[in-house]
Amino acid sequence: MLHLLQLEWLKMRHYRPFKVLIILYIVSLLPLLMIISTMDLPEEAGLDSIFMFPDIWLWLGYAGNWSTFFFLGFLAILMTTNEFSYRTARQNIMCGITRTEWLTSKLLFILSVSIFATLVYVILGFLFGFINTDYVVTQRITEQMYYIPRYCLMCFGYMSFAFMLSIWIRRSGLAILAYLTYIFVIEMILRYGLHPRLFGSRDGNRYYPLNAIEDLVHFFDYKRLQLAADSVQSKDFVKVLSGWEAVLFSSVYIGIFIFVSFWLMKRRDL
Amino acid sequence: MSTVLNIQNLTKRYGSLTAVDSLDLDIERGQVYGILGPNGSGKTTTLGMVMDIIKPDAGDYNWFGGIAVKDARKRIGTLLETPNLYPYMNAVQNLKVIAHIKKVSDPDIDGLLKMVNLHQRRTAPFRAYSLGMRQRLAIAGAMIGDPDALIFDEPTNGLDPEGIAEVRDLIGRIADQGKTIIMASHILDEVEKICSHVAIIKNGQLLATGSVGAIMDSDITIEISAEDINALKYILEQDEHIGNISNIGQEKLSISLDNDYGTAYVNALAFRHNITLTHLVLKQKSLETEFLEITRNPQTKTY
Ligand SMILES: Nc1ncnc2c1ncn2[C@@H]1O[C@H](COP(=O)(O)OP(=O)(O)O)[C@@H](O)[C@H]1O
Ligand SMILES: [Mg+2]
Numbered sequence: 132m133l134h135l136l137q138l139e140w141l142k143m144r145h146y147r148p149f150k151v152l153i154i155l156y157i158v159s160l161l162p163l164l165m166i167i168s169t170m171d172l173p174e175e176a177g178l179d180s181i182f183m184f185p186d187i188w189l190w191l192g193y194a195g196n197w198s199t200f201f202f203l204g205f206l207a208i209l210m211t212t213n214e215f216s217y218r219t220a221r222q223n224i225m226c227g228i229t230r231t232e233w234l235t236s237k238l239l240f241i242l243s244v245s246i247f248a249t250l251v252y253v254i255l256g257f258l259f260g261f262i263n264t265d266y267v268v269t270q271r272i273t274e275q276m277y278y279i280p281r282y283c284l285m286c287f288g289y290m291s292f293a294f295m296l297s298i299w300i301r302r303s304g305l306a307i308l309a310y311l312t313y314i315f316v317i318e319m320i321l322r323y324g325l326h327p328r329l330f331g332s333r334d335g336n337r338y339y340p341l342n343a344i345e346d347l348v349h350f351f352d353y354k355r356l357q358l359a360a361d362s363v364q365s366k367d368f369v370k371v372l373s374g375w376e377a378v379l380f381s382s383v384y385i386g387i388f389i390f391v392s393f394w395l396m397k398r399r400d401l
Numbered sequence: 402m403s404t405v406l407n408i409q410n411l412t413k414r415y416g417s418l419t420a421v422d423s424l425d426l427d428i429e430r431g432q433v434y435g436i437l438g439p440n441g442s443g444k445t446t447t448l449g450m451v452m453d454i455i456k457p458d459a460g461d462y463n464w465f466g467g468i469a470v471k472d473a474r475k476r477i478g479t480l481l482e483t484p485n486l487y488p489y490m491n492a493v494q495n496l497k498v499i500a501h502i503k504k505v506s507d508p509d510i511d512g513l514l515k516m517v518n519l520h521q522r523r524t525a526p527f528r529a530y531s532l533g534m535r536q537r538l539a540i541a542g543a544m545i546g547d548p549d550a551l552i553f554d555e556p557t558n559g560l561d562p563e564g565i566a567e568v569r570d571l572i573g574r575i576a577d578q579g580k581t582i583i584m585a586s587h588i589l590d591e592v593e594k595i596c597s598h599v600a601i602i603k604n605g606q607l608l609a610t611g612s613v614g615a616i617m618d619s620d621i622t623i624e625i626s627a628e629d630i631n632a633l634k635y636i637l638e639q640d641e642h643i644g645n646i647s648n649i650g651q652e653k654l655s656i657s658l659d660n661d662y663g664t665a666y667v668n669a670l671a672f673r674h675n676i677t678l679t680h681l682v683l684k685q686k687s688l689e690t691e692f693l694e695i696t697r698n699p700q701t702k703t704y
Pocket of ligand 1: 415418420438439440441442443444445446447
């Protein structure tokens with residue numbers, strides 16, 4: 132295991148886009164927070180507490196949701212498609228690792244990046260929390276800490292989806308296009324076009340893969356969401372998967388992404 | 402002699418095209434084995450299959466008498482088609498990745514880089530290398546961990562004459578270390594110069610195998626003439642060891658005969674019949690003529 136993780140590290144440590152994307156991920160958490168803080172949302176939503184414990188976990192998490200989707204998703208695509216365009220995937224296999232080991236090496240690295248990204252989230256969370264919370268009460272700090280493992284699952288979810296697309300498509304430009312098109316176009320069509328037509332309503336249209344992963348660390352928390360939704364008159368806004376649903380469905384989807392990656396890699400020529 | 406690679410009935414189809422067609426091959430330890438065939442004859446596909454990057458449709462292969470394939474691959478250095486290395490890494494970093502995969506803990510990176518004459522440029526990124534340098538670095542990569550066998554697929558393809566000479570020299574030096582080398586090439590001259598054995602393939606089919614010497618020596622051609630050319634032709638026609646007889650112009654004949662019989666035999670034959678030869682020249686066939694003949698005639702020969 133360690134041998135395989137080290138292999139990916141040897142490949143990535145000299146790869147400049149890797150460093151750039153990680154730095155972009157870290158710095159993008161901050162401005163996204165700032166933007167959210169200036170958004171014109173209703174008073175009743177009580178957004179003045181977003182930099183305080185425990186709300187900071189969800190708000191920072193939501194900022195990280197976007198950063199992860201873009202920067203870490205792109206990282207997963209580049210680190211995988213490069214191996215096909217440089218033809219180093221075939222060279223790696225010829226040098227003596229198996230396809231299973233090759234995929235495991237990448238997935239271990241993706242898992243490590245997810246853990247690192249979560250650490251950044253936790254550190255920034257504590258930092259913002261302690262600075263902005265006037266009376267720090269230990270119980271309040273830990274109240275919503277369940278967002279931390281969910282954040283890690285979210286990172287791994289986005290990256291494993293990007294990884295699967297890369298194994299399938301192999302070309303970086305096309306894989307990035309497919310990644311963006313899937314989440315912004317295809318899944319939207321599935322959820323808002325096909326789903327209501329098939330099932331007669333929008334109920335249950337949040338169980339689609341990328342939405343389930345997104346809802347691990349969703350935009351609003353339930354109570355506030357209700358308030359905000361009432362004031363903007365949009366009931367659809369309200370529907371967010373509950374925590375356990377998001378975890379369950381994301382885990383199943385991640386399992387499928389990994390299974391498909393192995394299946395494709397094992398049966399195709401390199 | 403122990404077998405390094407044994408291939409049985411190996412087949413690969415791309416749609417309606419059969420790129421490799423029921424190929425059988427045996428490569429023994431210490432051989433420098435050329436796989437010779439025109440472009441598109443299935444050389445790369447064959448080597449890709451035995452290195453597990455291309456899935457065969459039928460057939461089997463085994464390395465080193467049948468050890469687990471992934472262990473076998475760690476004992477083989479491969480340069481398939483193009484040098485496949487990370488463009489953003491320098492020579493040393495690239496070789497370290499290969500050493501890591503092969504679990505070679507103390508690779509002699511400096512030694513290998515000196516061998517391929519890249520030591521001075523070792524910190525420049527692979528991206529900045531010329532094709533010849535890339536090819537040489539890939540050869541250094543193939544040599545990591547002191548492999549038992551090496552695969553070189555078209556190692557001089559696209560190089561300038563100087564690059565070709567360097568790479569051929571390098572392969573010659575590796576062969577001198579006693580390593581088994583499998584080299585695919587479409588260039589006869591290259592196979593003739595470097596290899597001890599050769600398999601000739603065309604359209605994915607094996608046309609001939611054997612030692613380079615045997616293939617070259619078989620079916621010797623002799624040019625011959627005498628005062629009385631018709632009498633000469635008559636006695637040659639009666640002899641069981643002499644094959645094709647054809648006229649070259651008015652005064653010369655070209656004959657082919659089994660490779661166990663040479664010019665002395667023909668001379669003695671004429672002498673017995675009181676014919677004085679005015680011309681007797683051994684036209685040993687180059688592998689080239691042989692190659693061209695074999696690739697026109699789709700029947701497997703074993704020498
Ligand atoms: N991935 C592929 N898809 C379709 N046809 C292929 C593929 N790879 C090789 N071929 C075809 O298979 C034949 C053998 O190719 P190859 O093994 O590369 O030949 P060689 O290495 O002897 O030049 C060629 O006709 C080639 O066009
Ligand atoms: Mg080829």
